[in-house]
Amino acid sequence: MTGGPMGHLKLTAVTKSFGTAQVIKPTDLEIEDGAFTVFVGPSGCGKSTMLRMIAGLEEITSGTIEIDGKVVNDLAPVKRGISMVFQSYALYPHMSVFENIAFPLRVARLDQARVDALVAKAAAVLKLEDRLHHRPGELSGGQRQRVAIGRAIVREPSVFLFDEPLSNLDAALRAEMRVELSRLHKRLGNTMIYVTHDQVEAMTMADKIVVLRDGMVEQVGTPLELYHRPANRFVAGFIGNPNMNFLDVTCRAVAEGAVRIALPDGAEAEIPVAGAGVAAGDALTLGIRPDDLTIGGSAGAQLTIVPEVVERLGNQTVIYTATENGTPVCVVGGGFEDVRPGQPCAAGFDPGDAHLFRPDGAALGRTIDLGRLAELA
Amino acid sequence: MINRYKWWELVIIYTGMALFLAFILAPFAEAFMVSLRPLEKVFRVPYRFLTEDMTIRPYIDMWTSVPGLWRYILNSFFISCAVTVLALLCIIPAAYSFARFEYRFRNGILTAFLAVNMVGAAVLIIPLYKLMLSLGLLNTYWAMIIPGAAFSVPTGIFLMRSYFLRIPRELEDAAYVDGASRLYTLRRVILPVALPGIMVVTIATFIAAYAQQFLFALTFNSVTEYHPLPVGLYQFFGRERVLWNELMAASLVGILPVLFVYVFLQKYIVAGLTAGAVKE
Ligand SMILES: Nc1ncnc2c1ncn2[C@@H]1O[C@H](COP(=O)(O)OP(=O)(O)OP(=O)(O)O)[C@@H](O)[C@H]1O
Ligand SMILES: [Mg+2]
Numbered sequence: 145m146t147g148g149p150m151g152h153l154k155l156t157a158v159t160k161s162f163g164t165a166q167v168i169k170p171t172d173l174e175i176e177d178g179a180f181t182v183f184v185g186p187s188g189c190g191k192s193t194m195l196r197m198i199a200g201l202e203e204i205t206s207g208t209i210e211i212d213g214k215v216v217n218d219l220a221p222v223k224r225g226i227s228m229v230f231q232s233y234a235l236y237p238h239m240s241v242f243e244n245i246a247f248p249l250r251v252a253r254l255d256q257a258r259v260d261a262l263v264a265k266a267a268a269v270l271k272l273e274d275r276l277h278h279r280p281g282e283l284s285g286g287q288r289q290r291v292a293i294g295r296a297i298v299r300e301p302s303v304f305l306f307d308e309p310l311s312n313l314d315a316a317l318r319a320e321m322r323v324e325l326s327r328l329h330k331r332l333g334n335t336m337i338y339v340t341h342d343q344v345e346a347m348t349m350a351d352k353i354v355v356l357r358d359g360m361v362e363q364v365g366t367p368l369e370l371y372h373r374p375a376n377r378f379v380a381g382f383i384g385n386p387n388m389n390f391l392d393v394t395c396r397a398v399a400e401g402a403v404r405i406a407l408p409d410g411a412e413a414e415i416p417v418a419g420a421g422v423a424a425g426d427a428l429t430l431g432i433r434p435d436d437l438t439i440g441g442s443a444g445a446q447l448t449i450v451p452e453v454v455e456r457l458g459n460q461t462v463i464y465t466a467t468e469n470g471t472p473v474c475v476v477g478g479g480f481e482d483v484r485p486g487q488p489c490a491a492g493f494d495p496g497d498a499h500l501f502r503p504d505g506a507a508l509g510r511t512i513d514l515g516r517l518a519e520l521a
Numbered sequence: 522m523i524n525r526y527k528w529w530e531l532v533i534i535y536t537g538m539a540l541f542l543a544f545i546l547a548p549f550a551e552a553f554m555v556s557l558r559p560l561e562k563v564f565r566v567p568y569r570f571l572t573e574d575m576t577i578r579p580y581i582d583m584w585t586s587v588p589g590l591w592r593y594i595l596n597s598f599f600i601s602c603a604v605t606v607l608a609l610l611c612i613i614p615a616a617y618s619f620a621r622f623e624y625r626f627r628n629g630i631l632t633a634f635l636a637v638n639m640v641g642a643a644v645l646i647i648p649l650y651k652l653m654l655s656l657g658l659l660n661t662y663w664a665m666i667i668p669g670a671a672f673s674v675p676t677g678i679f680l681m682r683s684y685f686l687r688i689p690r691e692l693e694d695a696a697y698v699d700g701a702s703r704l705y706t707l708r709r710v711i712l713p714v715a716l717p718g719i720m721v722v723t724i725a726t727f728i729a730a731y732a733q734q735f736l737f738a739l740t741f742n743s744v745t746e747y748h749p750l751p752v753g754l755y756q757f758f759g760r761e762r763v764l765w766n767e768l769m770a771a772s773l774v775g776i777l778p779v780l781f782v783y784v785f786l787q788k789y790i791v792a793g794l795t796a797g798a799v800k801e
Contacts, residue, residue, distance in 0.1 A: 199698060221699075226698070228695070231691070234692050251696075299699075
């Protein structure tokens with residue numbers, strides 16, 4: 145690896161249309177070199193398209209893409225210094241693992257000694273040394289995945305693109321590969337952009353998450369920023385598992401640094417958020433994560449809920465409930481939660497944990513101290 | 522696998538297959554039997570399948586009755602090979618383009634190709650004759666090779682296209698990302714992966730070329746030395762008598778090259794060559 149800045153990526157007003165359909169709305173995005181960035185979003189939101197545009201596989205309709213300060217709109221992928229691992233592995237079935245990994249080097253006409261050395265290096269990183277003479281068809285899923293990664297790292301690109309590389313692996317292998325990829329990133333230190341719709345992958349691997357919806361960037365931030373300070377209802381609902389609960393509430397009063405709301409059953413609570421642009425009487429949406437609700441209720445606000453399905457996972461209990469007017473609410477409690485389907489109970493939450501959203505979906509600013517979380521990183 | 526058929530279903534299936542095979546193979550069996558009989562015993566009444574007077578003499582005599590026979594067989598083989606090579610040179614790039622590129626009238630052109638095939642060579646023989654005449658190709662090998670290739674191209678494109686369509690596009694994207702040009706990708710990635718398909722098309726084209734050369738040879742060529750086997754066989758039709766036994770012997774020997782090509786190429790038609798390319 146050479147020193148100096150490498151893999152700094154900047155998108156300015158980039159759009160993409162297929163025919164008349166604009167699948168990427170004007171997008172500005174900046175990715176620092178060396179960052180591990182994850183694109184998440186629901187299926188069909190344009191993640192692959194965005195990645196393919198960065199790769200140079202898809203022409204952009206308008207805007208500019210810069211890598212390390214150079215506009216690369218019209219450059220072929222190799223000239224951009226990127227390499228890509230595809231959603232399917234896209235290995236060459238008729239070539240050995242060695243030749244698969246060596247392919248970019250063969251294209252570049254490196255001499256055999258260089259090829260041997262570079263392939264050996266990549267194979268060592270990915271622990272593929274004793275598989276080099278096999279065909280892809282003789283490998284397991286995880287090994288094929290590593291061959292695909294090997295082919296991508298062998299020419300030492302400055303930006304690395306992954307399109308859902310782990311989506312077809314079983315859970316155990318996914319977890320293993322996730323750790324391996326994070327390790328690889330630490331070791332190589334180059335920019336990686338990783339597409340997934342797996343939350344856990346996004347939260348655990350990313351330095352920075354980009355949440356996409358319908359071709360638009362909804363929010364960019366660190367995993368914890370997105371979790372604790374989602375910019376809008378979509379991001380709030382998308383990040384976190386199980387999903388955040390949403391309840392329709394009414395604004396009663398707006399004070400300095402707090403909004404007083406009426407819960408569906410009439411109870412009132414004061415949520416410590418900035419009340420800009422909200423007036424008494426407005427319909428708002430209250431967001432509360434399943435783990436922030438406690439059965440039995442203690443301090444703060446209270447809801448009355450009726451459990452419908454109770455899943456006991458040993459260390460925790462996932463309780464699917466509904467409020468009196470039928471809004472579904474999910475609660476995650478401890479392993480010994482005393483609830484039974486059909487028996488109403490109270491659930492309490494600390495108003496400090498709640499989120500409030502305006503009717504247009506935008507979140508009211510929370511006062512949570514992100515500095516404390518940053519210290520943990 | 523669980524045996525899904527009842528015994529009587531199996532009986533029906535096998536009877537059907539036996540009937541079908543008998544229907545197809547009976548002419549060959551009879552041709553073979555005739556080729557082993559002395560000429561005067563060919564039309565023996567009553568018919569007997571196996572007789573004591575069987576001999577391999579026709580297989581020896583045919584070379585002297587029609588001295589050019591070996592030449593006709595070689596001509597046939599040569600013309601078919603040339604047709605196959607020429608056709609493949611057109612089929613592979615054309616099929617790749619139909620499978621991968623987007624352009625105006627793409628489907629229209631494909632349909633037009635197939636429409637030509639439906640009309641067939643026989644209908645177009647007169648215009649083709651004029652064409653050959655004005656190009657000065659009559660009475661050359663080209664007169665048999667070019668039309669032969671032209672008429673195998675449409676089916677070939679159709680077959681080959683479906684093979685190319687089965688190759689994942691990401692394979693090409695991957696090669697492109699790694700810096701390979703279109704042609705490099707075609708040569709190093711697409712063609713090797715499509716090899717079984719290419720073999721199928723090669724065999725199909727070769728067999729079709731072998732079978733269809735009669736028409737073109739008969740119409741466009743009157744030079745005896747250039748005749749392929751089907752036309753050459755006419756020389757077994759004498760003024761007073763037809764040498765049926767030698768004719769059959771020569772026909773059977775004439776089939777051998779096709780068999781040879783088939784056996785030789787068939788080992789490349791291995792299933793599952795793309796195994797491991799993409800996630801299943
Ligand atoms: N070649 C194309 N022609 C027309 N529309 C396309 C093309 N490729 C993608 N699209 C459209 O663009 C949108 C985004 O597709 P894309 O493949 O980027 O989604 P994605 O976020 O990767 O989804 P997934 O998570 O399912 O992979 C989709 O609505 C899709 O229909
Ligand atoms: Mg995708």
